[in-house]
Amino acid sequence: MESILVIEDNPDTREWLVALAREAFPGAVVDEEATLTGAKSRLDAGYNLALVDLSLPDGSGVDILVDIQGDYPDTFAVVTTIYDDDRHLFAAIRAGAKGYLLKDQPRERLVTQLKGIARGDPPLSPGVSRRILRYLAGGARRSEPDAPKLTDREMEVLSLLSRGFNRHDIGKALDITANTAAGYVKSIYRKLHVSGRAEAIREAIGYGLVGTGHNDN
Template sequence: MNTALILEDHAESRAWLTELVAEAFPGINIVVHTTLADAVACVEHQHFCLALLDISLPDGSGIDLVRRLRESNANTYVVMASIFDDDEHLFAALQAGAQGYVLKDQPRERLIAHLQGIIRGEPPLSPSIARRMLRHFRATPPPALPKSELPQALSERETEVLHFLARGFTRGDIAQALGITPNTVAGHVKNIYRKLDVSGRAEATLYAVRLGVVDGEPH
């Protein structure tokens, strides 16, 4: 991690997010903007490894900056930090190119863990956001996979881990639930991604639905 961008117009939230990023990534440089216009101008000449963006701003939507970052800073890891947990804002942000979506009302420790998970390849998704994604996939299920496209079979333990991943559990949560170590969970997640040929939790969640690993309403 090198330099992070925070776009947030509320002073208290801005200070809080700045503290979270500084604690999650000690030594990181942090650039803060309060308006969409200033942030857009900034990303035209400066590159960021991480962007933590609010959605509702005085002069527009942070989702518009996501699109700009995808064009000018394609390597920036973009995370929305919002109070909105509805489908409209969530899927608009993901479609624009956001790689994570966290809710500001989560405990401090949980948000820091979400951010640190980026380094381990874990997309930062609040549990309720992951559940909303799952409900969306179940409401509009993709076609079943033809036999020719079935992935390499998951082991029983990998299937259990995928089950929890699809419900928004962190690796620490999964380790506690299954009585194994976080490092062991990380190994299973790596194997799951390799076997399913996916790069992140959102794609793995979609596969969980298509493979029938997830059934019923998520908790």
């Protein structure tokens, strides 16, 4: 890989992904963009690899996956995300993603998965591979678009939120970065259609997702 584009809106996470890309591919030129618009304007440069976040401030990363597949087939597109549900996974694959990596993995594993591209190994997180196999076997279940279906990791984060943990505490408890924890919280709020911790806990209790022994502080 000689040239890489990292598309990620969170500054800390973007810096982290740039460092991962440079570790996996020493000597590569690594550019970065925080928005869909900015990323689209750069694609004519002809990147070998694009690391694409799905949640961007001006649209979905799926849109740029479609552009890459149609207009820049020589760019190897890999999703880097916190979303480990079927809806996001299969939407990304249909749009042209050649890999799907979850950000909450250990750094060393992510670097190894990226290095595997040179050997022809698809960069897929273990849980993602299992989902694809289940789907191909006919066992995947599709969730309703508006259903508050949380992933296992989101349930863990929600449980900690209900106990009064902030994003830094959640990060330490789950051995992930505070920014990754914040991303999970953002996803939980979106799925539950709420804007804050107290609302999220009330909705979660109503759905039976957490018990009543919570702490709103």
